[in-house]
Amino acid sequence: MGEFLTEFRTETTLPAPGGQRGTEPGRPAGAPKRRGPIGTQRDGRPGPAEGEAVMLLERARAEVDPVLRDVLGSLPGPMRRIALYHFGWEQADGTPADGGSGKAIRPALVLAAAAALGGPEARAAAVRAAAAVELVHNFTLLHDDVMDRDTTRRHRPTAWTVFGVPDAILAGDALQALAMRLLAEDPHPAAPAATARLADCVVELCAGQHADTAMERRGPGEVTLDEVLAMAEAKTGALLGSACAIGGLYAGASDADVAALDAFGREAGLAFQLIDDVIGIWGDPRRTGKPVGADLAARKKSLPVVAAFTSGTPAAVELAELYARPSEEDDLDHIALTVERAGGRDWAQNQAADRMAVAMQQLARAVPDPEAAGGLLALAEFVTRRSS
């Protein structure tokens, strides 16, 4: 969780949608339907909901990218170069690159929310807003990497390692400004409210990142579960919630529906973060070769770890001793087992399930028509790897 706004750990190429593209009917939303515990192992082939999610993500990418390329192209030379590098569209020397610019989950949520409550017309009207949300996401990534001194992003050296810290800060500043300009120039009546909401979200993201860096300086035993949950909500939940809420605004949704969409995105975002933290300790069942225990080696205060620390169990005492003395001969499997024995894994998986249940309730409230809610449901299941 040492990231400003967490990127998905699996940044590899999306599974090919195969023959399911466009043929997958809307699936019913409503009450949560468990098909096994969240984050359980899968066979690696896209299921029906995943197929729909992949299609929505690819479609969002295809619609938003031209807008992004257009506004990024309007930047002055040096800022443009850094931005295009960060998005994976240029190499550091300015030659074209075919790198992935992320999964477009946030733009896809904007568009799916607009479509759910306003149909294709609202969806089409929300493309600029979806691009603005993606710009804000990427602005936070640029600054996040500077603050956390992260050197790799989407399998490439981070922008600050290539262009220097000042230019990475400046490029992030410029991307935030571009996001706001995109919305300010949008004649849609929802644009001012969307701008205000996105600006509020930036403030929340900043507060979340502050909380994260502040926690890094404290011992794991000094951090409460409420604190770390609040931080994860601000860092990860806030922008997913805002994406859904902004889509709702473009569909002319009521205040109550917009609030429910925000809550849906937030809760799904928290569920995602919980699962992501589980994967950071016990590995991604969908991805071979993922180093298991990386977060433990870095002594991250991830959600399952803090849950284990605050469990009051004998295993918690043992974990505190293990965490206090990092060494190169760490037995990461043993630490992972200790977190598990202290209940950290079960807690995280149950929390994720609970959060998804709340997300589904909020979704059903905002979008009672199950068919209309299908896109948002598929995306939420995709990010939390629930689909099977």
Place this chain on the structure above:
Amino acid sequence: MGEFLTEFRTETTLPAPGGQRGTEPGRPAGAPKRRGPIGTQRDGRPGPAEGEAVMLLERARAEVDPVLRDVLGSLPGPMRRIALYHFGWEQADGTPADGGSGKAIRPALVLAAAAALGGPEARAAAVRAAAAVELVHNFTLLHDDVMDRDTTRRHRPTAWTVFGVPDAILAGDALQALAMRLLAEDPHPAAPAATARLADCVVELCAGQHADTAMERRGPGEVTLDEVLAMAEAKTGALLGSACAIGGLYAGASDADVAALDAFGREAGLAFQLIDDVIGIWGDPRRTGKPVGADLAARKKSLPVVAAFTSGTPAAVELAELYARPSEEDDLDHIALTVERAGGRDWAQNQAADRMAVAMQQLARAVPDPEAAGGLLALAEFVTRRSS
């Protein structure tokens, strides 16, 4: 010029307006009226135009500060603390402070431009926009100090030295977001255009700061006068121009008048920067105790220095030798004299006068009524220290 957006060198208390407050009639604008070379020595007492400028600055501060305190108060705790410290309203420990938060020249320009073309009603409507401009200015200062590693701002330790680099970056990010939210929540019909303009200005400020940091890595002989003028326009002129243009937007001004107001602010901003650079070498005639030659000791590529370097004179050759070997026994007076002999001082003062002449022409174009233009004229004279 090592600052993102240059603050005024004289950040001390404003001269007391004395008996002139409110009694000074509007002064005629129009063609520039020279009363001696720009930046010439004065007797230290505020003259009539300075009295008017001081009144406008104090009035702007009084109107904008409540809005700023309100929006800064809405920030989450840690971000709020950093922002209030940066604005000089709190000590680092959160106790109240009575520090100066700057001269409010940019908000005063917004309000004066609105008043010049739209009267008191437009002026009152533009207060939120004026606060937004001030937030953007302060966001750039926070980030500027991080990038330039400056340790003092407004006579206090900079925010990053007190709260750390990550929190100073985050507080700056949050201030940019607050600025955009203020405008987005403003129901005035000019708000979207003002938001777009302010966002564009942020991009230009970023490009200017990039150019500045990039030039720092080059030798003074490798920098052209055009480059350094373009950089100063982006870093200093752009926000002063935007402030005037946004005021015009709130007055319902035509596109042509808004463009003329922008040009007025830009040119006045460049004149200010030229005079500020002259003061950075030869000292401020209005302020005893200002260390003369500070910019030379730091080997800054300020405008008079680049002019001297590119003059093709024998003194330029001598200057290149002096600049190449900084030492603690630098004879700064001798270097200053060499810049002067190479024509750097005359060039800067003539350029400043030319820029002010263009500024006055643009002002006369946008605001033909001399009485209505009086406030903007007084502010422009104040920042360039032309008033006597």
